Amino acid sequence: MSSSKKVITREEWEKKLADVKIRKEDMNKLVMNFLVTEGYVEAAEKFQMESGTQPDIDLGTITDRMAVRKAVQCGNVEDAIEKVNDLNPEILDTNPQLFFHLQQQRLIELIRSGNVEEALQFAQEELAPRGEENHAFLEELERTVALLAFEDTASCPVGELLDVSQRQKTASELNAAILTSQSHEKDPKLPSLLKMLIWAQNQLDEKASYPRINDLVNATLEDPVT
């Protein structure tokens, strides 16, 4: 099979690559987009000063967004809710799923702190009505309340809800919603560019042998297989 494929040598490939002009400003914009979306506000400020690249969003809003995110990561969900409501009340008002997940996270935190009575009351007053509105929410609520049934949460089948990763999941969902509300894309562009690179290489593999990039971290070109 490989004999029928066209072979492109390293020299030819590098020459072709050199012919493609990518503007430095565009590269910088990609970097800035990554820093802004991921919330690295200080790095973004430095990068702006050094490269003169304008961020595509007011850097002040990143600080607010990060404060919200951090609150969830620390388990302070109520604080996060108040902050996001100050930022833009529309976010939680128009996003029932996110609102439910935040309330669910609050319940998880109450259970974590061993506050059984309050957890039950909270589940009943705040979460049960949402479960009535949406069947999927009800199932998730039941799963969460199951945490209360186990003395030792390590042996609990839904124990992963108490994991840090659950907080991360909720925090990311909230972060994405805030970005969307600011007319900003919720994911940075860089990872999707890498995905496109992998896709393009896979497509090309069927037709030609060429210096492939296997090591994405260093972007080194491999010698073509002949």
Add this chain to the structure above:
Amino acid sequence: MPSSAAWARPEELVESLSSLDNTARLKALRDVKNQIIGNKTKKLSYIKLGAVPRVVEILASDTEVPLLVQSAAAVGSFACGIEAGVKAVLDSGVLPHLLKMLSNGDQKVVEACARSLKMIFQSTLAPKSDMFQSHRMELIIELLNSENESVAEVAASVLARCCETVDHQRALADAGGLQSLLRLLKGSVKTREAALDALGALTKGNKQLCAALSSMDQGRSLATIMKLVKDKSPRTRLLACTCLANVGKASPSSFQKEWEIRTSMLSVLVKLFDEPGSVGEEAPGVLADLVASNEELQEVALDMNTIEKLGEFLRKHELPSKQLAGVLMALAELCSRFQESRRQLLEMQVQAPIIAALEHESTSVRAAACSCIRSLSRSVKNLRTTLKDERLVEPLLKLLNDSSADIQELALSAVSNILLEFTPHKAVVFRCGGVSQLIQLSQSMDPTLRLKAVWALKNLIYMSDKTLKETVMGELTCNSLVDLIFDSEEKVREQAMALVRNLVYGDEDSVQLSLVQDAVLLHAVEKQLHESTQSEICIQGLYALSNVAAGSEVHKEAVMNIIIPGTSMGVNRNTSLLMKYLQDMTNPQLRVGALWCVINLTFPSSLGVSSRISRLRNGGVEAQLQIMAEDPCLDVKDRAKTALEQFSTVEIPPR
């Protein structure tokens, strides 16, 4: 109670909203706001406790920025997602305060108020025409041009919701709205979408404004919108398609590469069907607009399996009204011409949900279901097979009395279709009292309803038996039918004449109906044939006479007396009604109709045929027929030859 530590009791909190202490008031306001956001149950309970007027009061009379921001946010949340909330804030008179605050010096206040306005205007309860009063209109245009993008966005989305009538559209365009909105297309995604939404409302069904939009900035504005059809944001794609569908519907071939763009819009829209939320819900309705009366595009849609995709929606339960109406409208358009589309849809066995939609609570769903049935019932084959479900008759008849005249009209068209020829539905209509309903509607003040009702009655009595005809005439009465023959509307007159034509068609009993009550119907037809200048009306009249002429000797004689009356001097050449129409060169169909009269009057085996032929000869008819045997119209030529053959069986008496 542990949780009460975090928040005070609701009653106390509401009380604190009117506290004289600013700090306490602000705290209560924030607490209420944070409790109600995202929580419908809490919204309702705070509305019941009377929180809304207190919150609005703060907006109306306070001056401190944090208080204003928090109260505007709370108002917005009350109005978000529940109609009771919208009603409560509107009842508290919040609108003028919010509008006034948009010119506040503090940007936070402005943005909070803008958001609340947007929430309110997402509801159908929000006032519409009110926003077009001159001073408010000026304010909105001013806001549309605001430096603050979120204010401009809100202004655009308010316009998108309020602009509903041609007057609104004109007022908005006269105030420079079109230019302002096009400028906003360069803004952020949300601003752009609000602007597109408003542009869609502005151009809907408005030829003038569509033309204005197409020619604006040498077509560059329209080109911008075309690019947005392939935008990353699904909502942008949908709204861009909406605008372009409006433009395309108003003035076909108004943009370059029209065909490519339309087909790509079609595939974009079909893909949008699968989007979650409002985009997926609205996409079918936009597709309906796009393919409306565009057969080529409907064919392309057929190739894209659009029918199947739309049909699948009908199989799901509980579609939101807007989506259901859109799906049915799109199917109605796609099935309006092509039997293949109808076949595909009916094979999916979705008749039951379509019939059920005829009784839906939403007006637009009922209208769309009616249109769909109308399209499907255009095929008699369907009516006898896949659409023979008689359960569709009753809901359709019910819609004849719908509160919306548009629906009455659509239902009449559908009923008209199902009454055509020998469908199993005919008997059901009869049994369910549909005939009385149709007769009532034929007396409606609305000319379109009158027209369609007469049309349906005409279809109903076509080829029906004596009993049905007599029942219809017993209830309709000859006098009412005569009134309809002389209706103020030309189209109604034509259909009333056609009704007579169908009434007297058939066996002798049917023909006899022309002579009841001193032949009042026949005389009405005669009068129209003398007076009317509309060939469509006269064609129906001539066929009515030719149907009567197919009857017995008495009937033939009655027709003779109308079309070629004898005088004491014999027959007056060239001035008879018959000669008038045989010699008419404006419309060959008139000549054909007149020839059918001659053919039926001279039918060989009939008793008085020789005396009639000699009377016709004296009237110059045979000579005229010889001329007509060379007529440029093939139909006329053939009929003239047939008539001449019949004349030749009776010899010319020697002088």
